[in-house]
Amino acid sequence: MITIKYDGTFxxxxxxxxxxxxxxxxPGVILxxxxxxxxxxxxxxxxxxxxxxxxxxxxxxxxxxxxxxxxLPYKLFLSELDDIEMKLFQFLQKLFDSxxxxxxxxGDPNTLYLRKLGRKxxxxxxxxxxxxxxxKTRDNIYFATIQPQYDVIPLIxxxxxxxxxxxxxxxxxxxxxxxxxxxxxxVEEITLNKKQFHPLNGKVHKxxxxxxxxxxxxxxKDYFQHINxxxxxxxxxxxxxxxxxxxxxxxxVS
Amino acid sequence: xxxxxxEKLKILADAxxxxxxxxxxxxxxxxxxxxxxxxVACGICHSxxxxxxxxxxxxxxxxxxxIYDCAYCINRKSNDRPRATFTVEELTSLxxxxxxxxYIEGLFLSSGVVKNPDFxxxxxxxxxxxxxxxxxxxxxxxxxxxxxxSEELIRQAGLYADRLSINIEIPTExxxxxxxxxxxxxxxxxxxxxxxxxxxQNKEERRKFRKAPLFTPAGQSTQLIVxxxxxxxxxxxxxxxxxxxxxxxxxxxxxxxxxxNSYDQRLPxxxxxxxxxxxxxxxxxxxxxxxxxxxxxxxxxxxxxxxxDVDPKLAYALGNLHLYPVNVNTADYEMxxxxxxxxxxxxxxxxxxxxxxxxxSMHLKKIGVVLKRAKYFITCNELPVYxxxxxxxxxxxxxxxESTNKRRNPLDTQLSLFAGFNQALPAAPKMLxx
Numbered sequence: 001m002i003t004i005k006y007d008g009t010f011x012x013x014x015x016x017x018x019x020x021x022x023x024x025x026x027p028g029v030i031l032x033x034x035x036x037x038x039x040x041x042x043x044x045x046x047x048x049x050x051x052x053x054x055x056x057x058x059x060x061x062x063x064x065x066x067x068x069x070x071x072l073p074y075k076l077f078l079s080e081l082d083d084i085e086m087k088l089f090q091f092l093q094k095l096f097d098s099x100x101x102x103x104x105x106x107g108d109p110n111t112l113y114l115r116k117l118g119r120k121x122x123x124x125x126x127x128x129x130x131x132x133x134x135x136k137t138r139d140n141i142y143f144a145t146i147q148p149q150y151d152v153i154p155l156i157x158x159x160x161x162x163x164x165x166x167x168x169x170x171x172x173x174x175x176x177x178x179x180x181x182x183x184x185x186x187v188e189e190i191t192l193n194k195k196q197f198h199p200l201n202g203k204v205h206k207x208x209x210x211x212x213x214x215x216x217x218x219x220x221k222d223y224f225q226h227i228n229x230x231x232x233x234x235x236x237x238x239x240x241x242x243x244x245x246x247x248x249x250x251x252x253v254s
Numbered sequence: 255x256x257x258x259x260x261e262k263l264k265i266l267a268d269a270x271x272x273x274x275x276x277x278x279x280x281x282x283x284x285x286x287x288x289x290x291x292x293x294v295a296c297g298i299c300h301s302x303x304x305x306x307x308x309x310x311x312x313x314x315x316x317x318x319x320x321i322y323d324c325a326y327c328i329n330r331k332s333n334d335r336p337r338a339t340f341t342v343e344e345l346t347s348l349x350x351x352x353x354x355x356x357y358i359e360g361l362f363l364s365s366g367v368v369k370n371p372d373f374x375x376x377x378x379x380x381x382x383x384x385x386x387x388x389x390x391x392x393x394x395x396x397x398x399x400x401x402x403x404s405e406e407l408i409r410q411a412g413l414y415a416d417r418l419s420i421n422i423e424i425p426t427e428x429x430x431x432x433x434x435x436x437x438x439x440x441x442x443x444x445x446x447x448x449x450x451x452x453x454x455q456n457k458e459e460r461r462k463f464r465k466a467p468l469f470t471p472a473g474q475s476t477q478l479i480v481x482x483x484x485x486x487x488x489x490x491x492x493x494x495x496x497x498x499x500x501x502x503x504x505x506x507x508x509x510x511x512x513x514x515n516s517y518d519q520r521l522p523x524x525x526x527x528x529x530x531x532x533x534x535x536x537x538x539x540x541x542x543x544x545x546x547x548x549x550x551x552x553x554x555x556x557x558x559x560x561x562x563d564v565d566p567k568l569a570y571a572l573g574n575l576h577l578y579p580v581n582v583n584t585a586d587y588e589m590x591x592x593x594x595x596x597x598x599x600x601x602x603x604x605x606x607x608x609x610x611x612x613x614x615s616m617h618l619k620k621i622g623v624v625l626k627r628a629k630y631f632i633t634c635n636e637l638p639v640y641x642x643x644x645x646x647x648x649x650x651x652x653x654x655x656e657s658t659n660k661r662r663n664p665l666d667t668q669l670s671l672f673a674g675f676n677q678a679l680p681a682a683p684k685m686l687x688x
Contacts, residue, residue, distance in 0.1 A: 104606035107617045129298050134355045142354060162285045163292045166390070167354060219263055219348070220357050226267040227313060228303040231512055231527060237306025241299065252301055 001028030003044035008032030010077050013085060014054035016047045017092055030085035057092075064095050069103055075121045076114055078151045087114060124148050125155040131246045132160075132171060135217075136210045142169040145202025145249060153180055157187050174202055201248050217251045224252040259348065262338040269318040269329050270364060272514070273421070273477065274507040278310040278359035278394045280472030281416040289390030291353060291360075293416065293471075298359050311362035311396060312352055316340055316378055320366030324434035325521055326423065326482050328514040329366045339368070345381050350389055360394025360416070361385070367400060375403035375411065382414035394472075399449065401441035408445055409452060417472040417504070418449050425490050429483040433520055442476075443501075449474050450502055473504035480535060481511035481528040482521055486558035488549075491538055495549035498542065508535045534560040541566055544598055545591045563654060568594040571631055572646045578631040582618065583608050595627030626656055 004020070004027045006012035016030055028042060062070055076088055091114055094102045106112045127148070134142035142164070153173055157180055160169065164182070170190075172179030178191045197204045206214070247253045257265075279297030299308035315329075317339035323331045340348075349361045363381055368374050378397055385391040397415040399408050412418055420442050424430040427439040449470060456469035476497065478490060494506040510527035538560060541547040545567070552566050553559075561569045571578060571594050580589050582604055590601045600622045607613060607621065614635040619625050630649060644652075 100610065101606075102610070104603075105610040106603045106607040106621050107611045107613060109620070112620055126298075129294075130300055132356050136355070144356070159292075159294070163393075164290065164354070165285055165288045166290050216351050216355065219260060220352060220355075222260060222264050223267050223312070223314075224301065224303060224309070226264050227271045227309060229271055229305045229307070229512070232305040232307070232510075232529065234306035235304060238302045238304055241306070241308065242302040250301065 001026060001042065003027070003029045003031060003042045005031045005033070005044060005046045007049050008034055009049060010074060011051055011054040012047070012049040013077060013088075014057040015050045016085075017057045017089060018050075018053040019047050020089070021096075022053075027086070027089065030089060032085065060096065061092065065103060066101075069118075072103070072114075072118050075118050075155065078154065079117055079121050080151055081117070084117075121150050121152065121155075124150050125152040127246065128152055128156050129159055131242070131250060133249055133251060134169060135204060136213050137204075137208050138210055140168055142167050143172070143204065144170070145172050145174050145197060147175045147202075147245075147249070148173065151176060153178075161187050172197075172202070174199060221252050257338055259344055262340055262344070263314070263348070265336050265338040266315040266318060266340065267313070269335075269366075270313050270315045270362075272328060272509065272512065273313060273362075273364060273398075274307075274509045275396070275419060275475055275477060275505065276308055276310045276313060276362065277417075277472075277475070277505060278396075280504055281394060283392050283394075283416065283468070283471065285392045287390060289392055290350070291391050291393030293392070293394055294359075300356065300358055310359045311394060312349055312358045312360070313362040314340070314345070314364075316345065316363055316365035316374070316381070317368050318366045319368050321369070322367055322434065322436050324423075324437065325515060325518045326433055326479055326511070330515065333515065342377065342380050342384055346384050346389060349385060350391065353391070353393055360396070362396040364398035365400070371400045371402035372404050372407060375400045375407045379407055379411045379414065382411065386414045396472075399445050401437065401445060403445065405448055408448055412449060412452050412470045413467060415470060417474060418470050419475045419477070420446050420449075421477040422493075423477065423479050424483055425478050425485045425493050426483070429485065433483070446474065446476075446501055453502070473502070475503055475505040475507065477507040477509055479511050480508050480532055481524065487531070487535060487538075487560045488553040488555075488558050490535060491542075491549045491553060494539060495542060506539065508532050508539070530562055531560070534562065534566060538566045541570075546588055547592075564650060565594075567592070568627065568650075568653070572650055575646060575649075579633045580631060581633050583612055583634060593623075593628050593631050595624035595629075595631075597622070627653060 002025060004016050004025065006016050012032070013030070016027070019025060020027060061073055065072065073088060073092065076084060087110055090110055094111075102108070102111065103115070106115065128146055132144045132146060134144045137143050151173075153171070156171075160171065161182060166184070168183060170179055170181045172192065178189060180187050181190050196208055242250075276299075277297055279295060281293035282295045283293035285292040297310060299310045301309040303309060317337075318329045318335070319337050319339060320327075320329050320331055329335070345361075345363070349358075352358045353360070361381070363378050365374050365378055368377075378400075382395050382397055385395065394417075395415045396417040396419065397411050399411065399418045399420045401420060408418070422439075422442050424433060430437060430439065452469050453473065456466070459466040460468075478493070480490065490508070497503045497506050510529050510532035511524070512527045513521065513524055515521065516523065538552050541552060542549060547570070552570060560566055564572070571592070577589075577592070580593050582590060582593075587601060587605055590596060590604055591598065596604070600618075603621045604613065604618070604623075607617070611617075612635050615625060615629070618628070618632075618634060630653065
């Protein structure tokens with residue numbers, strides 16, 4: 001058993017998988033930089049990220065998983081859970097070693113855990129499509145802040161890019177301190193050094209928003225109030241579908 | 255004369271809220287030409303109101319002026335309510351600006367009938383046309399087709415909309431005549447048939463020419479009011495089943511009757527909307543659409559109404575105990591779907607996993623099966639809990655007793671044995687708590 005360290009990127013993790021097979025290593029812990037805690041008194045090594053080796057592993061995965069699941073390992077990695085690397089490694093080992101469709105073996109605890117986690121990550125990405133709220137700034141950028149449970153930004157780029165193709169927009173993850181910006185042509189990853197919003201709740205000062213912005217927010221709130229049927233009140237169902245942790249970003253309820 | 259947009263929005267949202275449908279699913283419209291908007295096949299809900307219903311679309315009336323006087327409708331002519339009408343420009347601007355902020359998934363436009371059906375339909379169609387052609391908008395549009403509107407107008411509406419719907423509202427024509435003398439079933443089913451034909455034709459065309467324009471790609475839907483008239487659940491389900499089959503509808507919505515015009519003597523006096531009945535109907539609807547049930551399996555000739563105590567699938571199992579227990583390791587998919595406590599997802603997981611190993615109840619629990627219900631109806635690798643000699647009534651009682659349903663105490667029809675002795679006894683035994 002050996003502790004393997006890598007740079008914390010997905011490509012880095014795939015390289016680790018490659019080296020484990022190549023050098024016949026038996027990892028006890030796989031540790032990304034800045035993630036989790038190492039084990040005392042255990043032998044450790046660092047694996048340098050190598051795109052070519054990573055790609056070979058990725059292609060191998062693609063050959064073995066059906067199309068609807070071919071992004072699963074990446075999505076699981078985006079969950080950022082502490083022990084996800086080892087669980088993923090064990091899953092990949094099975095995937096490479098077995099002839100069966102082990103990804104559908106829900107009787108296996110590790111597989112079941114990962115498939116459920118995969119659904120959770122998908123769900124969180126969906127929640128971003130639902131609950132992102134743009135505000136239009138004076139420099140004509142539609143701006144939104146988010147705080148997803150998992151690092152789902154890579155999963156939502158395509159949706160926003162194709163849907164809002166004719167407007168500048170910026171979605172910023174407060175928790176991970178990076179965002180994506182669309183300039184009518186391509187989407188870029190950015191980190192803002194000088195922030196014009198509250199770093200915790202994403203509130204933007206009125207001065208940098210367009211005058212009409214407040215008006216539309218009010219219209220939206222009015223609509224939200226008036227489409228509600230009082231006789232059918234059911235706050236529990238409301239919270240079930242729209243958990244409280246998203247509310248601070250939603251003008252209609254905050 | 256003209257009210258500000260904010261006033262109109264309040265009045266016309268209020269007037270539109272009794273329409274249940276808010277689905278934005280079924281359309282995969284692409285964002286061509288770098289405009290704004292796209293369809294997502296599974297639909298996206300953007301918010302949820304205090305009643306727990308989703309807001310996916312900007313659901314609004316074009317106008318709540320109406321020439322009709324239907325007893326069940328809040329917007330009937332004889333009601334003294336604030337009235338308003340949106341212009342085409344106001345509606346498109348509102349839709350686009352909400353859409354750009356990711357508030358909504360699209361527009362659901364309905365309307366009271368102003369002047370005549372053609373006049374109303376044309377104005378609604380104009381909104382959709384302006385959004386598509388002038389605003390370069392590719393998001394979702396759901397239009398209500400107005401009964402009695404001309405064929406040509408409905409065809410044009412279908413070219414710009416993703417979904418069209420015509421509400422039947424009252425499940426039998428006889429009752430409809432009573433509550434809405436100006437309407438009849440012909441006015442509903444003729445345009446419904448037209449749209450169905452349009453959709454079939456369009457599918458054919460698109461098979462030949464990939465770029466042929468879309469016609470109502472998300473299909474059509476309708477709504478039935480439950481509890482305003484004396485129809486039985488069986489009548490409603492048979493009607494819905496026919497609509498899914500013959501008319502090829504995508505969705506039938508059920509709306510618990512809200513006494514909005516309680517002064518009207520033709521309507522029943524009720525305290526609140528029959529929400530439980532509505533819920534049971536939706537559950538049955540799900541059984542028909544996703545669980546491969548037929549309407550007459552859910553309710554046969556001798557059962558006019560659904561059981562309020564248990565969900566329709568459990569009721570079916572209790573009425574057909576000879577089909578159970580089901581062996582989860584060998585039964586086919588259709589039968590596994592019929593086990594109470596097993597959903598579509600668990601059923602699929604069972605089918606896939608049992609090729610790898612024999613499943614026992616621990617596996618089932620982890621997979622997501624609700625064993626509390628399922629255990630009476632399955633055998634897995636272990637001894638079955640269920641015994642054949644248990645009578646359906648006993649079994650139902652047993653299951654109700656174990657359910658943690660907070661809405662209703664399963665024992666509340668019986669006298670409590672220890673009611674008068676609470677103080678003399680130590681804490682009530684745990685088993686007796688529901």
